[in-house]
Amino acid sequence: MSSTTGAYDVSDPGFTPGFGDVAGDGAATDRDRRSLRKRLVASAGLLPFSLYALIFLGVPTIAIVLGAFEKPTGGFTWSNIDLAAHGVYLKGFETSLELALFASVLPAIAGLFLANAVHTGRRQTLKRIVSTASGVFANFGGVPLAFLFIATLGSTGLATRWLTDIGFNPYTHGFDLYTFSGVAVVYAYFQIPLMVLVITPALEGLRPAWREASDGMGARSWQYWRYVGGPVLFPSFLGALLLLFGSSLSAYATAEALTSGSIAITPIQIGSFLNGNVIAGQENVGKALGFGMIVLIAMVMVVYVYLQRKASKWLR
Amino acid sequence: MVALIESPVGPRPADTGEQDEIRPRRRRPRIWRGVVLGLAGVYFLIPLYAALRFALGGPTGGLTFAAFRSIPSQLGFSAAFGLSLRLALVTTVITLALMVPTAVFVHLRFPQLRRLFDGITILPIVIPPVVLIVGVLQVAPTFLKGTPYLLALEYVVLAMPFAYRSLDSGLRAMDLKTLVEAGRSLGARSISTLLRVVVPNLRSAILSATVLTVALVLGEYTMATLDQYQTFSVWIVYFDADNARVSVAASFMALIVTWVLLMVILSFDLRRTRRSVQAKEAA
Numbered sequence: 036m037s038s039t040t041g042a043y044d045v046s047d048p049g050f051t052p053g054f055g056d057v058a059g060d061g062a063a064t065d066r067d068r069r070s071l072r073k074r075l076v077a078s079a080g081l082l083p084f085s086l087y088a089l090i091f092l093g094v095p096t097i098a099i100v101l102g103a104f105e106k107p108t109g110g111f112t113w114s115n116i117d118l119a120a121h122g123v124y125l126k127g128f129e130t131s132l133e134l135a136l137f138a139s140v141l142p143a144i145a146g147l148f149l150a151n152a153v154h155t156g157r158r159q160t161l162k163r164i165v166s167t168a169s170g171v172f173a174n175f176g177g178v179p180l181a182f183l184f185i186a187t188l189g190s191t192g193l194a195t196r197w198l199t200d201i202g203f204n205p206y207t208h209g210f211d212l213y214t215f216s217g218v219a220v221v222y223a224y225f226q227i228p229l230m231v232l233v234i235t236p237a238l239e240g241l242r243p244a245w246r247e248a249s250d251g252m253g254a255r256s257w258q259y260w261r262y263v264g265g266p267v268l269f270p271s272f273l274g275a276l277l278l279l280f281g282s283s284l285s286a287y288a289t290a291e292a293l294t295s296g297s298i299a300i301t302p303i304q305i306g307s308f309l310n311g312n313v314i315a316g317q318e319n320v321g322k323a324l325g326f327g328m329i330v331l332i333a334m335v336m337v338v339y340v341y342l343q344r345k346a347s348k349w350l351r
Numbered sequence: 352m353v354a355l356i357e358s359p360v361g362p363r364p365a366d367t368g369e370q371d372e373i374r375p376r377r378r379r380p381r382i383w384r385g386v387v388l389g390l391a392g393v394y395f396l397i398p399l400y401a402a403l404r405f406a407l408g409g410p411t412g413g414l415t416f417a418a419f420r421s422i423p424s425q426l427g428f429s430a431a432f433g434l435s436l437r438l439a440l441v442t443t444v445i446t447l448a449l450m451v452p453t454a455v456f457v458h459l460r461f462p463q464l465r466r467l468f469d470g471i472t473i474l475p476i477v478i479p480p481v482v483l484i485v486g487v488l489q490v491a492p493t494f495l496k497g498t499p500y501l502l503a504l505e506y507v508v509l510a511m512p513f514a515y516r517s518l519d520s521g522l523r524a525m526d527l528k529t530l531v532e533a534g535r536s537l538g539a540r541s542i543s544t545l546l547r548v549v550v551p552n553l554r555s556a557i558l559s560a561t562v563l564t565v566a567l568v569l570g571e572y573t574m575a576t577l578d579q580y581q582t583f584s585v586w587i588v589y590f591d592a593d594n595a596r597v598s599v600a601a602s603f604m605a606l607i608v609t610w611v612l613l614m615v616i617l618s619f620d621l622r623r624t625r626r627s628v629q630a631k632e633a634a
Contacts, residue, residue, distance in 0.1 A: 078461075080452065080453075080456040080460065081453065081456060081457070081461070081464075083449060083452070083453070084449055084450070084453040087449055087507070087508075088471065088508070091487075091504055091505060091507070091508050092474070092475070092478070092483070092508050094486070094490055095483055095484075095485075095486025095487045095489070095490055096478075096482075096483070096486055097486075098486040098489045098490045099482060099485060099486040099489075102486075102489060145391075148387045149387055149388075149391045151387075152383075152384040152387040152388050152391075153388070155384065156384060156388075161388075163614065163617055163618065164614070167610060167613040167614050167617060168395070168610055170513060170517075170559070170562075170563050170566075170613060171562075171563070171566050171606060171609050171610045171613060172395075172606070173513075174513055174563050174566045174567045174570065175566050175567070175569070175570035175605070175606055175609065177570075177572065178570060178572045178584040178587055178588060178602070179570060179584070179587070179601075179602035179603075179605050179606050180398075180602075181602075182402065182587065182595070182598050182599045182601075182602040182603075183398040183399065183401070183402045183599070183602060183603070183606075184398055185595060185599065186398070186401045186402040186404070186405035186406070186595075186599050187397060187398040187401035187402070188398075192401060192405075193397070193400070193401035193404055193405065194397055194398075194401060223394075224394075224395070224398065227391075227394075227395075229476075232513075232516075236520075278473065278476060278477060281476065281477025282476050282477060284477070284479070285477060285478060285479030285480065285481070285482070286479075287479065287480060287481045287572075287573040288570075288571075288572035288573050288584070291572070291573075291576075292572065292588050302479055302481045302482075302573075305479075305481050305482060305485060306481050306573075306577055308485075309481075309484070309485060309488070309577045310577070321485060322485060322489075325479070325481075325482035325485055325486070328479050328482050329478075329482065332477050332478060332479070335477060336470075336474070336477065339470075339473075340470055343466065343469070343470065344466075347466060
């Protein structure tokens, strides 16, 4: 018996916990109560994950927020926040935001084109190469990439020599791998793959029938993108852009490995607090900086969630 | 109809009159596709090539594998790499034990929560690991702070986005409900349905989640260095600042080996799928 109700339960298309039973009349209360219990049992299945996320993601975050308002000796204070919002730390936030903007807008556009070029192609091999490479590059993080680029665009790197041979030495044109411009270029190396990974599902959601209908009505390619594909894709694109923005805002490894911590962005500054480079009495300024980043990221995520909701209207 | 859906852009057999009209319009996309793919190829392959050339470069200018061959015997390498591998193992086990049942559960029981889960699991991409580790080191009990496995516990969080995504797409591709019903009607309990029906069907998703998790653990630098453990990537940066050749060689190897591994796993899976499709068509 229990197995049949179980089977019924999953296959029932009306099984929508939280909403399904609102309009139930008196005769259905018994069933309601039973399904309520079942719902509770069912949500218990989500408990391990929720607990884990709470302990290892939630609690540390809360600790940072609390620590931001605490004197090293205990007790409430605004001085950490005050310090974090002025001088070198304010400049750090500015540089971080600037870098994040550079390292998200251009890679997002490039990633969109790349993802579309791969998606519309029919070669499975190419798709597999690009998707696996994207997974690895986006996941592997900054350190190996930093070394790849030292060999490429370092002052004696291969590409630097090639460019110098054709008369364009990047180092005499304001480029330096170990400063802002270089870090932005290396960021693109994991940001573009990240974009490919997050935007491909949205591209797959564009139904071929729409393209066919638009072709059938004599629309040109740009008209399809202007009136059909573009508007449908736009919220997903913006959402992915925000994700890239957050990812480059919070990146630490690449910048640290490339510049040995000399670039003054907020993550590096936070890291130097952990490394013990602290003036007495300012131990918690690092947490205030962390709090600042959490606020920035939270704003990004609120907009992201809103955009995802918009995107889900058309894309399954 | 199926053919229409499968090839949205490619030229289709059509009436000859219509074809003349469509052809010229279809050529342009192919040109820009070529340009985009070419540019991407240049941007992504040149650093790999440059790294390979640099790592192979000998002191006298000839090509030598010395840098690659010397990696295992470098000071500290085996300790660092061993630590990274152990962390990768622990991380992967916890990640799979946590995410597989959760992803299955969400798909089966709470499909309407899928979007919420997409949102939650994407969070670690944007949460700065440097901020997270500050908080972790503050609240972690002493017995955890003394062991590198605290890192593994946090890596599970960092691995969530791609692990969940890969499992999610695997689950989407299979008829989960039918499989679970079949399991139940044969009298299997939930746990054995999960382990003996769902997991084998999810094999490739689980494998790619594993590879991506291992890649993440091998490459993770921020938390490891701030928690003062010398993992593989911390070692790459610090072991010998004078000998960049070995660092570059190790970086190159790590990337390429992970990539090739992932490709091999997926192409095995593809062959399997193709075979089962053929079998289905033959039937």
